[in-house]
Amino acid sequence: MDIIIITPAAPGSKAGNRATAERWQALLEQSGHQVSVITEYKGEACDLFLALHAWRSHDAIRLFRESWPGKPLVVALTGTDIYRHQYKYPEQTLYSMQVADALIGLHAQVGDDIPERFRDKLVTLFQSADKPPEAPGAAASATSDFNVCVIGHLRSEKDSLRAAKAARLMPTASRIRVMCAGKAHDAHWEGLATREADENPRFHWLGELEKADVLQLMATSQLLVMSSLMEGGANVVSEACRAGLPVVASDISGNIGLLGKDYGGYYPVGNTSALAAVLTRAETDSAFLVQLREQVSQLAGKFTPEKEQESLEQALLLAVQRCSRNQP
Structure with missing residues (x-):
């Protein structure tokens, strides 16, 4: 698929969301997808849209959903989405959760911390890390x-x-x-x-x-x-x-x-x-x-990267399946 990932973190940033977006880009490209990472969305076409942040990416999510109602949408939930923004900015944050075909949660208790009506489209994904060459305390x-x-x-x-x-x-x-x-x-x-x-x-x-x-x-x-x-x-x-x-x-x-x-x-x-x-x-x-x-x-x-890649593909598949079921 031709996939767009949007993140609020600019290129070169060492923010966690930038690292996540670029790692997901690499993992999805290994699976054969074409992936672009952007910080601003202007309505471009793609086969699937993946947004990091329900609240910060709200405008892009709304534009994508209104421009491409028949295309699958995945929203990755951050800590501030779950534990702050869904209460402080419920209209925007819950809209993003509602219109997503699949949600990604980054720990095993996310399902307990979001509205129950969204849990059936939640995929738990544990972020991966490479095994370092040097053991802790070695030096x-x-x-x-x-x-x-x-x-x-x-x-x-x-x-x-x-x-x-x-x-x-x-x-x-x-x-x-x-x-x-x-x-x-x-x-x-x-x-x-x-x-x-x-x-x-x-x-x-x-x-x-x-x-x-x-x-x-x-x-x-x-x-x-x-x-x-x-x-x-x-x-x-x-x-x-x-x-x-x-x-x-x-x-x-x-x-x-x-x-x-x-x-x-x-x-x-x-x-x-x-x-x-x-x-x-x-x-x-x-x-x-x-x-x-x-x-x-x-x-x-x-x-492991293999487990993270598997979870990403699971989220994409769920989004495609739910999106196709919702078509008239």
């Missing part, structure tokens, strides 16, 4: 620190400085260092991160890193903290699982839907002292750290 022997990485753009939804605040509560003897990689969302977040780095000797803000440097950061870390307040299914969790890197995560749907209800590394979302307690346990209890590493390693098979 950590050169330092006596216990490195904790936080990876992602610095913004409110990510609760990006929660690990830094938790590190302030560590006992003096703790070796924990929080290594934060990500671009500040705005001047406010840049100020917060800069001030935290100046005041907190356990916190280091590395700024936005290239992919190879992110992989190196994971290789020199003992665990990753995913502290988000809301998530649609963070790809960095997939990357950590594929790398065998233990994850400590806030207990939100977007994390539980990736790691499972029985995962041992959760803490109550937004709770600094609880996160500090889990980090202390990870540093001081080697059996606990081994348990988390074994759990993420067991989950790694869910996050």
Whole structure:
């Protein structure tokens, strides 16, 4: 098929949605499709339209549906769509969900968090990651620190400085260092991160890193903290699982839907002292750290490119089938 993918993230952006769009383009092209990734839609013809973001891509979705009522439409739901925009901007967000022939959810609990009437067109897709060449902690022997990485753009939804605040509560003897990689969302977040780095000797803000440097950061870390307040299914969790890197995560749907209800590394979302307690346990209890590493390693098979490609094709097929059934 001739497929158009629209994403709000511009070319060259390191935002997760751009990475997702380009990864899906590559996977679909491997399946024989022709795929274009755009940020603005002007009514061009295609065999299938795939939109990242129900709310941010609403105008494009409406234009496509009105211009090409007989063509299949797939909408991928982001964390902000599910946990903010369907309540804050219900007209636009729910319109996109309604007119889609298939919806993509990026974690296993999305069905519980969207209106029931849309669940029959939902396909769960776990974002994939390549298996890194270097195991987590492999390069950590050169330092006596216990490195904790936080990876992602610095913004409110990510609760990006929660690990830094938790590190302030560590006992003096703790070796924990929080290594934060990500671009500040705005001047406010840049100020917060800069001030935290100046005041907190356990916190280091590395700024936005290239992919190879992110992989190196994971290789020199003992665990990753995913502290988000809301998530649609963070790809960095997939990357950590594929790398065998233990994850400590806030207990939100977007994390539980990736790691499972029985995962041992959760803490109550937004709770600094609880996160500090889990980090202390990870540093001081080697059996606990081994348990988390074994759990993420067991989950790694869910996050392969082959599984993601299969789920993409499932979503496309569902959209085509539902679209054809709806034709007069």
